[in-house]
Amino acid sequence: MMGVVQDTGRCIKMEVEIISKEILKPSSSTPQHLRTYKLSVLDQLAPPLYIPIILFYSPPCENFCKNSDHLKESFSRTLTHFYPFAGRVKDDFSIDCNDDGAAFIEARVSGDMSMVIEQADINEHQQLLPCSPYAKISKLSTDQVTLAVQVNYFNCGGMAISICIWHAVADGSALATFVKSWAAITRDPNNVLDEVAIANWPEIESSALNYNSLAGKLDESIRKMNDEYIRKFHAGGGYFNFIKRAREEVMKGSNMVVFSFSSWCKFPFYEADFGWGKPIRLSPALQLNRVAIFLDTADGEGIEAWISLSKEDMVMFEQHPGIFTYASFSPSI
Numbered sequence: 148m149m150g151v152v153q154d155t156g157r158c159i160k161m162e163v164e165i166i167s168k169e170i171l172k173p174s175s176s177t178p179q180h181l182r183t184y185k186l187s188v189l190d191q192l193a194p195p196l197y198i199p200i201i202l203f204y205s206p207p208c209e210n211f212c213k214n215s216d217h218l219k220e221s222f223s224r225t226l227t228h229f230y231p232f233a234g235r236v237k238d239d240f241s242i243d244c245n246d247d248g249a250a251f252i253e254a255r256v257s258g259d260m261s262m263v264i265e266q267a268d269i270n271e272h273q274q275l276l277p278c279s280p281y282a283k284i285s286k287l288s289t290d291q292v293t294l295a296v297q298v299n300y301f302n303c304g305g306m307a308i309s310i311c312i313w314h315a316v317a318d319g320s321a322l323a324t325f326v327k328s329w330a331a332i333t334r335d336p337n338n339v340l341d342e343v344a345i346a347n348w349p350e351i352e353s354s355a356l357n358y359n360s361l362a363g364k365l366d367e368s369i370r371k372m373n374d375e376y377i378r379k380f381h382a383g384g385g386y387f388n389f390i391k392r393a394r395e396e397v398m399k400g401s402n403m404v405v406f407s408f409s410s411w412c413k414f415p416f417y418e419a420d421f422g423w424g425k426p427i428r429l430s431p432a433l434q435l436n437r438v439a440i441f442l443d444t445a446d447g448e449g450i451e452a453w454i455s456l457s458k459e460d461m462v463m464f465e466q467h468p469g470i471f472t473y474a475s476f477s478p479s480i
Contacts, residue, residue: 167253177230197313198312199433204424206306225329231316231317267430269433273434323416326415333422409438416429434455440452
């Protein structure tokens with residue numbers, strides 16, 4: 148069964164008070180030969196935004212001061228293994244892994260965490276983020292982090308840990324791996340990763356395909372992806388102009404509407420147990436029109452669909468007779 152989470156924007160009474168801001172560096176220096184992290188072609192073409200995620204933990208969480216110091220220490224240790232996350236954007240093609248650090252923010256939040264979770268108001272959820280997902284990184288700046296974390300302590304004893312990672316540096320899968328690793332190090336300080344985690348991806352099983360015509364087209368496409376091709380995509384917003392032209396071509400002579408889907412299912416966010424239990428709810432905290440993000444439910448038995456639409460389109464979507472065959476809606480907001 149799929150649950151559809153609607154963002155309709157009713158205001159929740161919630162105040163967020165920042166109590167500390169720090170830049171935390173890796174606990175060990177990155178070796179010189181790993182100083183430059185080259186971005187893949189797909190990473191270079193990633194949309195210029197931060198990927199956000201919020202993990203909600205039920206009360207009561209442990210003592211604030213104990214949690215704070217322990218989380219900071221384990222965060223620094225985790226950055227050692229994910230060293231590009233503590234670097235700075237050097238240019239369109241690489242990250243300078245200079246150990247300048249990642250942002251670590253702590254905040255107190257008034258209001259009922261259960262209501263914040265239940266009402267699923269993306270605008271309210273974004274108050275819990277360490278930065279705007281839509282903030283731009285300037286390659287001329289040395290103080291703009293690629294990773295930012297905010298630990299939100301609710302008055303009720305609950306906690307929300309929010310993370311923003313620059314999309315060119317990591318995708319949702321890599322972010323989930325980071326969060327799971329950070330939680331494991333927090334929970335067990337002796338949990339040591341043997342190798343640099345970000346470079347130690349498991350081998351993917353594969354099998355041969357005998358589609359000769361498809362192989363020929365793939366080979367031709369790959370040969371076109373040379374340095375000059377990539378430069379053209381970057382120059383003067385070339386990538387986005389390309390997407391715009393492609394969209395216009397698809398929609399030419401029709402009333403077609405383009406809708407984007409992103410699946411975060413099976414990403415191990417719900418395995419992030421820092422020592423006080425697993426998350427009870429996730430929020431992607433990203434609002435882009437005509438976009439749907441799929442997440443696992445906390446019990447692993449279903450899927451949540453976070454859907455952003457205009458108010459007019461949302462009304463029509465809710466009234467579609469086929470929707471209730473496959474999904475149940477969150478309470479209307």
